[in-house]
Amino acid sequence: MSTDQSPTSSGPPAGETPEPSGSPAFPSNAFAVSVGWAVIGLGLLALVGALAIARVFLVPVILAFLLALVFSPVCRAARRRGIPEPVTALGIVLLLLLGIFATTVSIAVPASGWIDDAPAITREVERKLRVLAGYAEAFTEAGKQIENAAESATGGAAEAGADEPVKVEVAEQGPLTTIALSAPLIVAQTVFVLILMFFVLASGSLFYERLVGVMPTFADKKKAIQIAYEIEREVSRYLLSVTTINAGLGLAIGIAMAVVGMPNPLAFGLLAFALNFIPFLGAIAGVAISFAVALVALPTAYEAFIVAAVYFSLTAIEGQLVTPWLVGRQLRLNTVVILIAVAFWAWLWSIMGTIMAVPLLVCVRVFCWHIPALQPFGDFLAGRDDRSVR
Numbered sequence: 001m002s003t004d005q006s007p008t009s010s011g012p013p014a015g016e017t018p019e020p021s022g023s024p025a026f027p028s029n030a031f032a033v034s035v036g037w038a039v040i041g042l043g044l045l046a047l048v049g050a051l052a053i054a055r056v057f058l059v060p061v062i063l064a065f066l067l068a069l070v071f072s073p074v075c076r077a078a079r080r081r082g083i084p085e086p087v088t089a090l091g092i093v094l095l096l097l098l099g100i101f102a103t104t105v106s107i108a109v110p111a112s113g114w115i116d117d118a119p120a121i122t123r124e125v126e127r128k129l130r131v132l133a134g135y136a137e138a139f140t141e142a143g144k145q146i147e148n149a150a151e152s153a154t155g156g157a158a159e160a161g162a163d164e165p166v167k168v169e170v171a172e173q174g175p176l177t178t179i180a181l182s183a184p185l186i187v188a189q190t191v192f193v194l195i196l197m198f199f200v201l202a203s204g205s206l207f208y209e210r211l212v213g214v215m216p217t218f219a220d221k222k223k224a225i226q227i228a229y230e231i232e233r234e235v236s237r238y239l240l241s242v243t244t245i246n247a248g249l250g251l252a253i254g255i256a257m258a259v260v261g262m263p264n265p266l267a268f269g270l271l272a273f274a275l276n277f278i279p280f281l282g283a284i285a286g287v288a289i290s291f292a293v294a295l296v297a298l299p300t301a302y303e304a305f306i307v308a309a310v311y312f313s314l315t316a317i318e319g320q321l322v323t324p325w326l327v328g329r330q331l332r333l334n335t336v337v338i339l340i341a342v343a344f345w346a347w348l349w350s351i352m353g354t355i356m357a358v359p360l361l362v363c364v365r366v367f368c369w370h371i372p373a374l375q376p377f378g379d380f381l382a383g384r385d386d387r388s389v390r
Helices: 028-053 055-080 085-116 118-132 135-159 175-202 206-214 218-259 265-275 281-297 301-331 335-370 372-381
Strands: none
Touching (some): 055 335, 085 175, 085 265, 218 335
C-alpha cells in the first residue's frame, strides 16, 4: 500500500532569499532617502546658523562683491579705452564715498535738529492728534487716575508701616543710544566694503582666471565662466536699473515735498532714494517718516495726511508701473519668493539683508539654471511671464 504524501516544506523556491521572520516589508532605498533628507535639513540649519553668527564679517564681504559685479563692466569698458582698472576703481570708490558723505550730511543735519527739539515736537504732535481724535484726553485721564490710585495705595502702605521692597527699573536703550553705539561698526564696515571693492575691481579679470584654472575639465571651465558672466550681467543690470529708478523717485518726491511746503525737501528726496532699495518695507517706512515730520512742520494734521498720501502715491506709481515695466522683464522672479526672501534676510541680517535679498536671489536663480540637478528649483524661483523657464 502506497501513500501519497504532499510536501509540507514551507521553504522558498529555488533562487529566492527568505525574508526574516517577523520583519516588515520595507524598501531598502526608502531609509536611505529619509536619511538623505535629514542630512540636507541639518545642513541647511547649520548654514543658517553660520550665516547668523558670521554676519558681521559676511555682510560687508558680500556687499563688496555685489558692488564689484555692478561696476565690473564699467572697468572693462574703461580698460578698452586705455584706462587701467586701478584708476577706474579708485574713481568709483571716491564717487561712492562722496555720495555716502553727501547723503549722510543731508539727512543728519535736519535729523539732529529734530532730536534737539524732541520735547517740543512731542507736544506739537500730541496737540494735533488730539484735535484729530478726542481719544487722547480719555487715555491721559485714565492714566492719571491709575497713577493716583497707585500713589494712594503706596502712601497707605507706608503709613501702615509695611516694608515694601524697592523696585529698581532698568531703562532700555533708546534708538539714539543704539545708533551711537553701532556707529563705529557701521563706519568700519563701510570702509572695509570700499577697500575690498577697490581691490576686486583693480584686479580686473584675475578672479575669473583663477575660477577657470581650478575647474578640472574644459566643459567645467566653460560652464563656470558662463555662470560668472551671467551673474555679473544680471546683477549689474538689475542694480543699475533700480538705482536709476530710485534716483528718479527721489527727485519726484523731493519736488513734491517742496510743493506741499515740507521743510528740507532735498533730505526727503535722498531718504526716498535710499529707502527704496528695500523692497516693500522701504516705501512703508518713507510714508511713516513723511507723515511724522509733516505733523510737526505743517499747521494741521489733515495736511500731514496729504503729505503721506502724496508720498504713497509716488511710490505706488513707481512700484506698480515704472519698476515692473523697466525691470520686470529683466528680473523674472516670483513675487511671492521675493517677499519671502526679503523677510528671511531681514530676519537674518537686518536692514542690509533686505537690501541684498533680491540680488542674492538673482544669483541663486542664475546658478540653478546652469546646474541640471537644480533647474527645477530655478524654475520655481522664476516669474509667471518668464518664457525662459525650462
